[in-house]
Amino acid sequence: MSEFEKLRVVAGYELLKHIRRKRLYVILGLTLVAELAVLILVPVLGDGYPDSVMVMAAILSIGPSLATIGAIFFAGDAIAGEFESKTGFILFTNPVRRTTLVIGKYLACYGAVTLLVILGYVIVSISLLAIYGTVPIETLASFGLCLLYTGSVLSVTFFFSSISKGAMGATVITLVFIMVISGIIDSVLMMTGQPHWFMLSTNGDTIATVYGGYEAFMGGLGGGGGMMPFELEAPDIGLSVISMVGYLAVGFLASIWITKRRQLA
């Protein structure tokens, strides 16, 4: 039996695991609630929907973006859980490379999150069609960036999962790293006019800014671009793609390397 066939087996059963777990449906629910909240609150709190379809598309991209954060909850226990709950005593004593196990787990997590992201973009597209009668072509770019961002978030989570003793610890560390640490450093760099294209939080922003940058976004909501104490510069898409590929590759390879060397006492 080839390693590729084993990879298919691992990915298949890991996906089945995700489908059986409640967290998939919790994140699905959160994604739907986020989209619904935008669709209801924007016209209620403002003067109807924004004139520009691009602005509304950018606001609605919060749903798929939220789904990508769900990746942290899928992947947090992917490796750490095998050691913490000792299921590794069964799994790791099978004739399958740990590299294959990690790749299979990664693909399954990616598959589960991709399902949520696709659903998010289906809602975005249907909503835009219903409100504006059109879906901007940038939605496709936003979808692609969202999938890439999912991959980089997953890789970072896998890295923390491979070095953590427990699944909860891995999940919390990843959330803090992406939502807090990355966000704070990103803000400081932005305020001081330094380049920040390499920060994961900036990279995530491209999912929305691909529709037209921060100024168009703020202006479309009636706030204008001059409200902030510093200039908001939209992240460069090309550099963000390079950055996300970097996070994806480094996090993923590091998690494989560490998992291969980790012992289960």
Place this chain on the structure above:
Amino acid sequence: MSEPIVIENLTKYYNKFLALDNLSLRIPANENVGLLGPNGAGKSTTLKILCGLLRASSGTAYIDGVSVAEKPEQALARIGVIVETPEFYPFLTPEETLGYLGRLRGMGGDELKRRIKEVIKLVRLEDWVRVKIEKFSRGMKQRLGLAQTLLHDPPVLILDEPALGLDPRGVVEFREIIEGAGKEKTIFFASHQLVEVSQICTQVAIIDHGRLLAYDSIAALEKKYQSLERAYLELTEAPLE
């Protein structure tokens, strides 16, 4: 292969703690060998190194002549393992779990279905085959652990406290299953239960502080020390230098 399990000069440190001290053992084919020793003697460490879960600080472990450290997949293909109380994915059923593990071992189709049915019947989990494992007691997980050990009909079984968590009836059933399987297989079996070991095994290795104290047939140890229990107590009470 006349000696499917060979352990050569195994030494294992956990930081500065010496868990195995130059341990060497050779388990002959189709023999059931018990590994005895007090808590912390190094039994689990030995078995975990044999299963590729731990790396030895020095020395080598072989399964059917294959180095576990160098070619773990090749070595693991020849063994069935229970280490401690087995834990499974709670969201899967025994049927799905055994299907997963069987496929990882290259089984499939009707052969896999047949073997799943056989081992499930053997460990008496027929009524629970489609129930999620999250509902299982410790003893039921232990039964499922035994089922996955025998699923691919491996020539070598490595068992670490395999009857842990089983009720008295379960212990008897387990012993019968292992005795049945042991006629055609090599079994290396760590336990605290001397009675259990003497009923299943023909030979025992007694270790303490990671060192081999005795490795002989139960009959020879009983002759020398009057009983296996006395042999165990006398050998493991002596303070090591």
